[in-house]
Amino acid sequence: MTNHWNDLQYADALMVIGANPAENHPISFRWISKAKQKGAKLISVDPRYTRTSQMANIYGQLRSGTDIAFIGGMIHYALENDMYHKEYVAAYTNASFIVDEQYSFEDGIFNDYDETTRNYDKTKWAFKKDENGEIVKDPALKDPRCVFQLMKKHYARYDVDTVTGVTGTDKDTYLEICQTFTGTSETGKAGTILYAMGGTQHTVGTQNIRAYAILQLLLGNIGIAGGGVNALRGESNVQGSTDFGLLYHNVNGYMEVPTGSDQDSKYKGFLERITPESGYFSNKPKFYTSMLKAYYGNSATKQNEFGYHLMPKLTPGKDYSHMRLFDAMYRGELEGLIMFGTNPVVGGPNAGKEKEALSNLKWMVAVDLFETETSAFWQKEAGADPAAIQTEVIFLPACGSFEKEGSVTNSGRWMQYRWQAIKPKGESRADLEIVHMLARKLKGLYENSPKQQDMPMKALTWDYGESDHPDIDMVCREINGYDMKTKQQIKGFGDLKDDGSTCSGNWIYSGFYPESENLSKRRDNTNEGMSNFLNWSFAWPANRRILYNRASADLNGKAWSKDRIGIQWNAAEKKWSGFDVPDFVAAKGPDDPTFNDPFIMMAGGKGALFSGGVNEGPFPEHYEPYENPISNAFSSIQLNPAVKFGEKEMNAQGDVSEYPIVATTYRVSEHWQSGAMTRNIPWLAELMPHMYIEISEELAQEKGISSKDRVIVKTARGEIEAFAMITKRFKPYKLKDKTIHQIGMPWHFGYKGIATGATANRLTPHIGDANTTIPEYKAFLCDVRRAK
Amino acid sequence: MELNVTRRKFLKISGAVAATLAVVELGFDDKTARAKAKELKISELKPTPTICPYCSVGCGILVYSNGKDVVYTEGDPDHPINEGSLCSKGTTVRQVYTTEKRITNPLYRAPGSGKWEEVDWDFALDKVAKNIKDTRDRTFVQKENGYTVNKTEAIAYMGGAALDNEETYLLSKLFRAGLGLTYIEHQARI
Numbered sequence: 001m002t003n004h005w006n007d008l009q010y011a012d013a014l015m016v017i018g019a020n021p022a023e024n025h026p027i028s029f030r031w032i033s034k035a036k037q038k039g040a041k042l043i044s045v046d047p048r049y050t051r052t053s054q055m056a057n058i059y060g061q062l063r064s065g066t067d068i069a070f071i072g073g074m075i076h077y078a079l080e081n082d083m084y085h086k087e088y089v090a091a092y093t094n095a096s097f098i099v100d101e102q103y104s105f106e107d108g109i110f111n112d113y114d115e116t117t118r119n120y121d122k123t124k125w126a127f128k129k130d131e132n133g134e135i136v137k138d139p140a141l142k143d144p145r146c147v148f149q150l151m152k153k154h155y156a157r158y159d160v161d162t163v164t165g166v167t168g169t170d171k172d173t174y175l176e177i178c179q180t181f182t183g184t185s186e187t188g189k190a191g192t193i194l195y196a197m198g199g200t201q202h203t204v205g206t207q208n209i210r211a212y213a214i215l216q217l218l219l220g221n222i223g224i225a226g227g228g229v230n231a232l233r234g235e236s237n238v239q240g241s242t243d244f245g246l247l248y249h250n251v252n253g254y255m256e257v258p259t260g261s262d263q264d265s266k267y268k269g270f271l272e273r274i275t276p277e278s279g280y281f282s283n284k285p286k287f288y289t290s291m292l293k294a295y296y297g298n299s300a301t302k303q304n305e306f307g308y309h310l311m312p313k314l315t316p317g318k319d320y321s322h323m324r325l326f327d328a329m330y331r332g333e334l335e336g337l338i339m340f341g342t343n344p345v346v347g348g349p350n351a352g353k354e355k356e357a358l359s360n361l362k363w364m365v366a367v368d369l370f371e372t373e374t375s376a377f378w379q380k381e382a383g384a385d386p387a388a389i390q391t392e393v394i395f396l397p398a399c400g401s402f403e404k405e406g407s408v409t410n411s412g413r414w415m416q417y418r419w420q421a422i423k424p425k426g427e428s429r430a431d432l433e434i435v436h437m438l439a440r441k442l443k444g445l446y447e448n449s450p451k452q453q454d455m456p457m458k459a460l461t462w463d464y465g466e467s468d469h470p471d472i473d474m475v476c477r478e479i480n481g482y483d484m485k486t487k488q489q490i491k492g493f494g495d496l497k498d499d500g501s502t503c504s505g506n507w508i509y510s511g512f513y514p515e516s517e518n519l520s521k522r523r524d525n526t527n528e529g530m531s532n533f534l535n536w537s538f539a540w541p542a543n544r545r546i547l548y549n550r551a552s553a554d555l556n557g558k559a560w561s562k563d564r565i566g567i568q569w570n571a572a573e574k575k576w577s578g579f580d581v582p583d584f585v586a587a588k589g590p591d592d593p594t595f596n597d598p599f600i601m602m603a604g605g606k607g608a609l610f611s612g613g614v615n616e617g618p619f620p621e622h623y624e625p626y627e628n629p630i631s632n633a634f635s636s637i638q639l640n641p642a643v644k645f646g647e648k649e650m651n652a653q654g655d656v657s658e659y660p661i662v663a664t665t666y667r668v669s670e671h672w673q674s675g676a677m678t679r680n681i682p683w684l685a686e687l688m689p690h691m692y693i694e695i696s697e698e699l700a701q702e703k704g705i706s707s708k709d710r711v712i713v714k715t716a717r718g719e720i721e722a723f724a725m726i727t728k729r730f731k732p733y734k735l736k737d738k739t740i741h742q743i744g745m746p747w748h749f750g751y752k753g754i755a756t757g758a759t760a761n762r763l764t765p766h767i768g769d770a771n772t773t774i775p776e777y778k779a780f781l782c783d784v785r786r787a788k
Numbered sequence: 789m790e791l792n793v794t795r796r797k798f799l800k801i802s803g804a805v806a807a808t809l810a811v812v813e814l815g816f817d818d819k820t821a822r823a824k825a826k827e828l829k830i831s832e833l834k835p836t837p838t839i840c841p842y843c844s845v846g847c848g849i850l851v852y853s854n855g856k857d858v859v860y861t862e863g864d865p866d867h868p869i870n871e872g873s874l875c876s877k878g879t880t881v882r883q884v885y886t887t888e889k890r891i892t893n894p895l896y897r898a899p900g901s902g903k904w905e906e907v908d909w910d911f912a913l914d915k916v917a918k919n920i921k922d923t924r925d926r927t928f929v930q931k932e933n934g935y936t937v938n939k940t941e942a943i944a945y946m947g948g949a950a951l952d953n954e955e956t957y958l959l960s961k962l963f964r965a966g967l968g969l970t971y972i973e974h975q976a977r978i
Binding site: 005006024025026027028030232233234235236237238239240241242243244245246247248251252257260261262264265294295296309310311312313314315320321322325328329333334335336337338339340341342344347348349362363365367368369370371378379380386387388389390391392393394395396397400401402403404405406407408409410411412414415416417418419420421422423425426427428429430431432435436437438439441442443445446452453456457460470472475476478479505506509523525527531533536669670672673677678680681682683684687753754772773774775 | 836837838839840841842843844845846847848849851852853855857858866867868869870871873874875876877878879880881883884885887889890891892893894895896897898899900901902904909912913914915916917919920921923925927928930932933935936937938939940941942943944945946947948949950951952953954955956957958959960961962963964965966967968969970971972973974975976977978
């Protein structure tokens with residue numbers, strides 16, 4: 001989230017698209033309701049009429065996989081009707097930048113596309129520069145080659161009839177949504193967009209979110225209270241686990257993983273590649289070197305390039321993401337799999353095939369509180385023949401969250417500490433202890449090795465105490481970082497050095513543990529203004545509660561609205577101050593040429609309406625899902641041209657002739673993710689005991705299905721059986737040329753636990769977004785019939 | 789352990805609850821019994837603040853434990869986000885501890901076997917460490933296309949979205965910087 005939960009109360013309009021907070025983030029609704037009580041309009045855009053829709057002022061029905069059409073139409077509406085924040089757009093975004101001549105867009109394809117590799121040459125989406133290397137701008141936004149005009153042209157095709165013909169939204173409702181939400185472009189108003197996996201889990205997921213961000217920049221809604229682009233994240237610490245580099249392409253704090261290439265063969269060259277010339281990430285070498293010092297301590301020296309060569313290097317261009325990992329497993333390339341609290345046999349795409357791949361493993365380690373479908377994939381109950389599966393499986397029992405201590409980071413980036421209330425149940429142990437014991441055992445095994453390849457394990461520091469129980473305080477201190485000589489805690493990432501004199505395990509968290517105390521433990525709930533609760537826990541970065549909050553003030557540094565004060569320029573004291581920690585250099589005044597550059601992480605300091613960083617193009621363009629019911633109305637290109645295909649056998653594709661119904665998945669209040677932590681909880685299992693398929697009355701009638709009938713849903717990947725739930729929440733879509741049905745189902749179920757049921761992900765496709773490779777769970781084709 | 793729960797606020801809230809009960813028509817006079825029961829259960833126990841382990845709203849929960857069992861849990865009234873309220877999942881968090889479905893011993897499944905065997909931690913961790921070392925040492929790649937790469941691509945790590953920050957930090961430190969894994973993924977991807 002750019003903002004945070006309590007901040008939602010300050011919105012004048014809230015558009016929830018691809019999320020259902022009333023059911024999946026129920027307590028967030030306290031703050032949505034508060035905004036509504038103050039007169040805010042709640043808009044719900046979803047394929048299904050959810051409980052969030054029920055609470056909304058306006059509900060817009062949207063066919064799964066058509067967000068870009070929907071938002072593109074809103075961008076078009078804002079530009080055509082002058083419903084955008086002109087001053088903000090001109091000064092704080094790259095609207096005025098002139099785009100280089102090479103840029104073009106024709107029938108769904110941008111310039112410099114290579115059909116064989118399905119890649120664009122992104123360097124060809126650049127800005128025009130003058131002889132001094134400065135970007136050429138037109139502050140009047142009139143030049144036909146400026147971002148603003150190119151964007152206007154791009155979305156001119158997204159007129160209301162074309163859009164609603166694709167999305168299936170009622171035209172009047174759509175126009176009401178456009179009018180209501182773009183109304184927040186008025187100076188002093190705020191609108192927020194809330195999204196979750198309904199936005200991301202598509203082959204165009206990244207561009208869906210880009211489209212939300214573009215709209216919010218146009219409306220002047222980023223950086224202000226009650227505004228923002230807010231991801232409602234699904235797990236208690238998925239924010240933290242992402243921050244801490246548990247993804248193949250990132251180390252801690254969103255920095256790159258080196259590759260085995262010429263450029264990266266020296267630390268210096270690697271740093272040159274990953275460090276931009278301007279923007280806050282120009283400090284990256286300080287963050288990276290400090291991380292290497294946290295990893296390798298005194299073994300990381302200037303002479304050995306701070307231990308850079310000890311780090312593993314990716315093969316350039318190779319994709320190691322979840323689906324490709326399972327492709328590799330399917331091909332038998334992986335011997336071992338270590339899992340800490342994850343259950344892909346329920347949660348993974350094309351889960352039946354992913355389960356099949358597991359039996360190619362030589363060994364598997366599952367660390368969990370409960371026996372999961374994944375850890376038990378070899379059992380008869382799983383439909384397997386145990387004798388035929390040679391995988392050795394070790395299950396290590398982990399303890400629950402209040403049986404240990406440590407912090408979690410919520411969606412609003414608040415790092416909150418959890419104290420231990422009771423000893424771990426039985427012989428279970430904290431994950432911290434498990435990884436600590438394992439690391440100590442492994443370090444022991446490598447201790448006397450003379451082999452060069454064992455150097456990383458030997459150099460790795462592990463100074464968290466000599467017992468099985470690690471000293472968590474030492475871990476916290478290392479994450480924050482300290483001066484290597486004095487061992488004094490670093491005050492914040494501004495103090496980190498690239499000469500090896502400081503360490504910091506994760507620069508974005510640096511500052512949470514200064515010498516005085518671990519700030520994530522703070523419990524002062526005084527609201528000192530705008531409900532930012534600056535003394536409650538710690539928010540990364542630097543305790544900032546709203547990102548880009550410089551944009552909450554106008555070009556003179558004065559709040560756009562007196563009711564919505566973030567930070568303001570205090571001329572007398574010559575500094576920025578207000579109700580938040582400035583996301584800006586605190587002493588940067590109007591005399592500085594970059595005074596009006598709020599987006600400090602961006603080179604140039606401006607919000608990116610046009611971006612050269614996304615794989616399928618500088619502007620989001622609508623493409624149909626991998627499995628789709630109609631031809632793309634916007635171009636002759638059906639599928640996102642930058643999407644990659646994995647292992648063919650893992651990725652069967654269904655055609656509309658055989659599978660005419662659109663399907664999607666979602667969650668319910670009473671269950672959580674793959675269900676291990678809810679289907680094993682007696683009360684929750686009782687509240688929501690059965691797997692079901694939600695079907696519209698119209699489709700049910702066509703198919704002769706009644707409520708509680710057993711039905712079979714079939715896709716190109718497999719079929720599942722469950723109860724039918726006939727509801728008014730799904731309605732057929734009247735698209736341009738035909739009427740399309742959609743069904744939906746929860747994805748929490750599996751065969752283990754108290755509440756059991758068929759696994760929805762046996763149906764979902766094994767293909768994903770062109771940038772993140774998140775699977776396209778949210779839009780696929782199926783057929784449904786009554787079980788005999 | 790550091791505890792900054794404002795006991796004063798707590799008592800205030802408990803008082804409010806008691807007052808509400810007093811005006812509710814219960815059909816028989818069980819006020820004393822209820823007050824007594826409440827007192828017996830948690831009056832001597834210190835609440836431990838925690839954060840809900842489910843979604844990412846980050847609601848505060850108070851856990852009352854007597855050291856042997858979790859007696860009671862409730863929404864943390866001091867928490868600025870939930871102000872004491874909880875959803876169905878947060879409300880049942882006590883059962884994460886009490887459910888009989890919890891696995892409380894390390895388990896081992898031998899290749900080809902149809903069942904788990906209970907094992908002790910030493911056995912289980914030795915197995916894990918041995919497997920990791922054996923695979924890593926056999927599959928380790930020091931050079932690829934002439935470049936130093938120091939990695940193994942035969943072991944994958946997955947998971948972590950429900951773990952604590954400190955745990956995720958140690959996991960990526962051990963598996964990436966120590967053991968040299970490149971296949972490191974978790975739920976944020978899916």
